[in-house]
Amino acid sequence: MEENIIECRNLTHYYGSRMIYENLSFSVPRGRILGLLGKNGTGKTTTINILSGYLQPRSGECLIFGEDIQRMDPLTRRRIALLIEGHVQYAFMTVEEIERYYSAFYPAWNREAYYELIRKLKIAPKQRIARMSCGQRSQVALGLILAQNAELLVLDDFSMGLDPGYRRLFIEYLREYAKAEAKTIFLTSHIIQDMERLIDDCIIMDYGSILIQKPVPQLLDTFRRYTFRLEAGAPETLPVDGKLYHSAVIRGSGETYSFADEAYVGGWLTRSGIAYSDLKSEKMNLEDAFIGLTGKY
């Protein structure tokens, strides 16, 4: 049986009287890279804060390595590497000094993983962190995370401040590292093109709940964008259907997104008395699928 490294059951969180989500359940099996995607304010950072034990949800439980995060043994906690907001403390140190400083705290410290990334990203070891740019500081923070050699990596907005070339480098390095060492990763990012290259599974959040949790290839294989021409006199809005996402009329043409097949979409239009022609479907990349599921605004 697959072992779940993270298991969250029925998480409900409120800030004061404001509900962020209710009954969120998900799991992350060992060795998988899972990306949490969602629009601004859907609760991704909140979820990371719950996973890190910093926030206590109103109800529900969050188990990591089978232990409740709120009562976790410090020895178990050591198996988790956390990147929150990508900042490095002790900015007065140099790239070399901070590596030596951190290494004292982590028994499984992998110096080579740190220096391999530092070399790939072309950072000078004698450079003082306080004098680095925001993106360069993120690079050091990522190196310190990888060197912890934890079994689980939790990364919030890991690509903050990195330019496209460094992002690409880091993503390729991270994926290779995770697969070679059978690491489990839970992360968030707004840069969905990056996620498409990196993650195995995605959770897409809407306000208040999870829309889908699926392996990315399965999502891209089964979720389609449909377009059709509307005949004159067709309504300006399309009827809502539980299996169709964000159906809209744009300049005389209709569009909708769905996991259902073409016959279903044709049947929906016919049943609704809408005259149409030229019904077509297309597969999408992860960014377009994300927009199809969550809407444009």
Ligand SMILES: Nc1ncnc2c1ncn2[C@@H]1O[C@H](COP(=O)(O)OP(=O)(O)OP(=O)(O)O)[C@@H](O)[C@H]1O
């Ligand atoms: N400490 C807090 N007190 C009150 N409200 C909060 C607090 N932290 C976050 N919120 C609110 O909760 C909602 C979810 O915030 P969260 O930071 O988890 O979203 P997010 O999905 O990470 O957003 P983004 O994509 O913008 O980073 C937001 O509307 C935010 O304003």
